[in-house]
Amino acid sequence: MVPTLNPGDQLVVRYGAVVRPGDVVVMRHPFRQDLLIVKRAVERRAGGWWVMGDNPLVENDSREFGAVPDEFVVARAWLRLRPPPGAGQRSAGALLSWAASAVRPVRVAGSAGRSLSRRLRAR
Template identity: 80%
Template sequence: MPERLEERGPEQGEEQGEEQGRERRGWLRAFGLAEVYNPSMVPTLRPGDQLVVQYGAVVRPGDVVVLRHPFRQDLLIVKRAVERRGDGWWVQGDNPFVENDSREFGVVPDELVVARAWVRVRPPRGIQRSLSGALSWAVSAVRPVRAERSPSWRLRAR
């Protein structure tokens, strides 16, 4: 939303208005998009899914996070933060058959956790030719990414 100077009261100075504008632009920069490329988070996330992520967000057990791979820090990966261990996170994929996670590389230091996933957007499969098909896709395509939404997380937590 663009800054509207007329909303400021007469007691507010130009400096405060500029500061509010920087805060709004900074807030928008705190969010980004990430794409899932491998099946390590199936069934929660599939290859091709887009994630709306928040950089620097507080991470809690069960959150889906984007992190730098501990052995290849130029590679970003998506995993579930399972639990705190010391100064880092034990992370695992929801797919038990893919072990490219803490079972392979151990605890991930906090500084390698880049962002927390908020929303999953699943791309349409094929062309939606009807309004009902488009609405059906829209209802199922956009979902919050939370621990309680993931069937595999519920099974693992029991």
């Protein structure tokens, strides 16, 4: 699965927004509450949200620390902003490519979001 976020991406978030399965959320790490992490909310369980990262090989998610209480979920990600290309990549093609993909919603919409949620639950 291709990661939703890449190094250098910025998020536009909504604090206090209702979280639904498939949403990307900003949350406090359950073991280090001064650390904010970004994960995908998979489903509601007893005790809070089951969250997972888009990289199945990294287990810094609910597989490691269990369900995350609601009060640890800080915000729901709304948009992803990619940084502009570096100074050496300012060709017209690079700028057009960047402009076409610089701002994207991070929520997986429609049936794709539901199937993603089902795939993550099955693992």
